[in-house]
Amino acid sequence: MSETEALESMIGEEYKYGFSTDVEYEEFPKGLNEDIIRELSARKEEPEWMLEFRLKAYRGWKEMVEPDWFNATYEKPKFDTLQYYSAPKNKPKLDSLDDVDPKIRETYEKLGIPLEEQKALAGVAVDAVFDSVSVFTSFKEKLAEAGVIFCSISEAIQNHPELVKKYMGSVVPARDNFYAALNSAVFSDGSFCYVPKDTICPMELSTYFRINNMNSGQFERTLIIAEDNSHVSYLEGCTAPMYDEHQLHAAVVELVALENAEIKYSTIQNWYAGDEDGKGGIYNFVTKRGACRGKNSKISWTQLETGSAVTLKYPSVILQGDNSVGEFYSVAVTNMRQQADTGTKMIHLGKNTKSTIISKGISAGNSDNSYRGEVKISKKADGARNYSVCDSMLIGQTCGAHTFPYISSENPTASVEHEASTSRVGEEQIFYLMQRGISEQDAISMIVNGFVKEVLKELPLEFATEANALLNVKLEGSVG
């Protein structure tokens, strides 16, 4: 499959990833208690410290109250009827692609994510997570040659316990917040990546998340560590079948960048968004945080959020090392009844730290789109600088856009700059372009693409075309 074909097959009219795959599951009873967690940990043959981490998180979670400060209204997930572990029965030991259930392989083919290395997008290694478990990771050997470890988090717990133990929970503590605590207690799988000192990761890494099972929540955990003078670029993609019930996706992503290291983390999120009346769709409640621990380190989040019924997500950077850099580039698109409350936090601790926030929200239909961001400059962060731009675009008359910026600075030498704008895709703009011979649909996508260009150019080249097309499909027919 050529790159273009692969990209084209990922893009469809309507939501074309809404199919489900009929596989046999190894399932747990619904609901959550310590026994379930012990059983989960035992089934995964985890070491004692991992179980302790989970139990500590669970005990913390039980005491916590589900937050409700978001600018979104939704029926709360029913935690006692949720299934916390769901794995395809024929789960192989991940050694060979031949061991992967053909039905699951087919699923990824259909999604345009071929797992066979010879069919892959040029230069992209994939970790495929199906419901709760990683089913396959490609190009492991090639990466290993460069010293890069890229595998499922379960494997990492077995094979690289010292790294996992050292870093897991060091950026997002087990009891950080309600959903992170829940994830820490029950996370089932996810991706792990370790880039050693003085290494530029030779490929784009990507994880492809797929929720298939109707009643299961997905709780994956991603941990990326970039040692001194290393560089890695990582992309995650997400889809799910169309079910009438809401499904919960509560992931945790932790990034650690040491001296002079750079991590670029990109997301193309296209979970099922529910139907026009708001029935079904994914609750995307995710905690993503990166720590720039070393001097001159850099973490950059780029996200294109187009799916999910409700998105609550604030990828953040803790700028600890002097001269470290944090970036957040986001396009959040909502249509129909979708609600998104998303943004970032930039916490400046080190000297001369620098952060950039570029957020573009597009609302159409009856959706609601909020930017929520915090910039915090601590006492010691001399010379810290932040620049934020939050632009909103409204398509039609029945959608909403909101901006909630929180800025606090305890250091007089710091500079913080915030700009915000709201615009409406107007009849005049469309008429202007149509008068120049451009069709109405092309005019709309031109206007929208122009609006988000600044952000999409940050995506890895391999995925930029996909992102653009996804955006156009998403907004098709939204002006009429």
Added chain:
Amino acid sequence: MLEIKNLHAVVEGEDIEILKGVDLTINKGEIHAIMGPNGSGKSTLSKVVAGHPEYEVTKGEILFEGEDITELDADERAHLGLFLAFQYPVEVPGITNKTLLRESYNTIARSNGKEELDPLEFEDYLKSKLEIIDMKDSFLERSINTGFSGGEKKKNEVFQMAVLNPKLAFMDETDSGLDIDALKIVADGINKIAGGENAIVLVTHYQRLLNYVKPDYVHVMIDGKFVKSGDRKLALELEDQGYDWLENKTMVNGEAQ
């Protein structure tokens, strides 16, 4: 080329008639000027001819090269060779002038069965037109009208017109808000594009532009109708006497009574 017959139009969804029976014939190579006081319907006429969705034609028809275009969408009219230079050019951030023009040029060429230009050929073609409005290459890389001064926006309209080379262009108050230097550049540009088979309609308040671009015909619109037509001398008369002497006159056989 263009034949407008007894054209009546309202704002979509409202009862108030803005155009109240407009007749106009324009032939190849002609330059027409439409003058009139504020609110007389001049700009509306330009927009209705270009196919603005805000207006609804309630009576009459617009023929372009013999074809009834009254029901066509704006982009289809553009493909036929109709151009509107906007009174208030619209900003489209993030899309460069060059991108828009290449898309426009090629879309129009395609719909006319003509050859499209590849990016390199197009770049050369664009640059050859830049001198018409006395702008630098960097003008091409700027987002459409975004952050342009008033004068730059108007020059951009003339530039786009030069690039797309339409058979008929309506220029809606392209002269308003320009200082004398910019006015000369814009007028020069129009003169370079005019001539040959292309026809141009200048919609303007003032006679000032007509010192530089000499129209073959001048029409005066008052209250949604043409009340008087004549040659260039009519524009000078208007400058002397204002529009008052023409108010409440109706046209019979091309003469105000």
